[in-house]
Amino acid sequence: MRVGIVGAGSMGRVHAAGWKAAGAELIGVTSQFGETARELARVHDARAFDDLDTLLAEVDVVDLCVPSDLHHAMTLRAAQAGTHVICEKPIALSLADGEAMIEACERHGVRLFIAHVVRFFPQYRLAAQAAQAGQLGELGVMRLRRVSYPPRQGAASWFADEARSGGVVLDLMVHDFDYACWLGGRVERVFAKSVKMAHPDAPGDYVQATLRFEGGAMALVEGGWAYPPGTFRTGFDLAGREGLIEWDSDASESIQRSLLPGEPGTAAAVGLPLSVLAEDPYTTQIKHVHAAIASGEPFAVSPRDALEALRVGLATRASLRSGRSVAPAEVS
């Protein structure tokens, strides 16, 4: 399987390693910042491409690790070129764009996978398995939290540009919206509150969304870039009629360091909530995608799932704007 990566930022680098581990043939990398593409290509003995279309002509699968506002246009180009598409979450920044991506891939007979990687984190996977096996009984209240620090470079980062990333709601919380929908089903209504960053480098962007599912369960999804650099905490609490699962990233740190201060600014530009694992979940995800494409088996996360997570995210944003509860079904 010949793979090309678009975007050589933190996710492009992580995915490239995943493809190598999966045994795929990493053909090349392209990036709007040519130097980062050349560097990533060099690391993996691949080629740097100057433009997307040249890369598409030489690969079976393209992996889009680019700002979210580019997902739609690039997916359409890749589908047209007959290339399978792996695309970072969120699927797109609007439902119409997401629908168009799904439709284009179907029309051109290529596969589309949206990288909702949280489903491949072993603790999330284990908890979901327990819930789906009925060990918790019917779910009543879920709590899902994902609070990190502002992506570095402040305002210069595309993450901080809501028009490009969708902000905390669509970039970060969409992970937990997907997970919540995976376990809870369809969301009936959403109510959300947020606080905006006082200035680009200060912690402060923080959102809470309360979800009510059609089946009666409820969830509190908490997301933010609200910590000082280096702190990234995730956690969940799944309470059902017959059981409960608690998990907190602080409580399961397998290594705790107490060292003299080293290099300043050692926090990664964009935080990843990684435990010390035999295999990082990004690699688990890429291996799954690799195997599913090779075998023709369905993906563990369908593009429709990704669209539902986006829909909940858009309902969250609509609630933030209106100050009212919003039905995702009514979001356009």
Added chain:
Amino acid sequence: MRFGIMSFAHLHAEGFVGNLRAIPGLELVGFSDDDTRRGEHVAQTFGVRWFAHHEELLEAGVDGVIVCSENARRRELVALAAAAKVHVLCEKPIEVTLADAEAMRDACETHGVRFMTAFPMRFEPSIRAVKGALERGELGSLHAAAGINHSEIPKAHRAWFADKALAGGGAVMDHTVHLTDLLRWYTGSEVSEVYAEVGNPFYPGEVDVDTAGLVTLTFADGFFASIDCSWSRPTSYPRWGHLKMELFGERGAVRVDGFAQSLTAYSRHLPRNPSWLAWGADPNQAMIEEFVASIEEAREPAVTWRDGYEALRVALACYASADAGQPVTLDR
């Protein structure tokens, strides 16, 4: 100083016996309870004199009482105590309707007695330390909070907690008031809007009150906070539950857990195995000492009727919001 406990309907009364006896110079005259079985049982177990009628306790001559009846019977007992010129420390929520709560205030004012609301978490050292940190500006201006006051269903200990007529509601009535009070205290601001998802996912068919709630409070100064008040801990949990919160401000975040100071004990001789055994200070002790001091010094107690009333108001607004499916505004 002579003290009494009016009703042992509330489980906390059992702990208050030891708290009262630990205060030098304070005499625990007895307790009143119109439930004969409970009265005899408590008298025997704790060695406290039982009065079958509340009037008899008051006639025995007491300076102060702790009212530990069912929520919906507090007005009646507070009125009796006030008429006998006895100061009142009242369990929370102070009543089940605002009219009842107002009548209690009127009775105390008419007869010139003090009324303190029993919010013990205000006296918990970690909770107090955070108050100090906030006052020193360590977090900068305060933006948001996520509060959790989970527990198991209390009906195993006292059935009336899950009886709508006596408790006025379920988990929301029981558990939103503590964190509401702490957040009012921390911010010095009042709640202006309430949104709540309320349901009974945990004991459907067994109880007719709510067992789960996700509440969002917005304060007059823009600060917002969620409160998870659910009875979502299974009866196998190592403790009844917990109260904790994370506060987000312009300088980062602070997490506080009011019950973190505990041992994990594994023993087949303990009612829960494992058990979290508290080793920190009992906040009820400091709360009752404050009440006693307020009587001796003829001043307002640190927690007032108003504090109990505002918290009750929020709890009632939760039900109104849940009925409407939209936020409700609290007029000032």
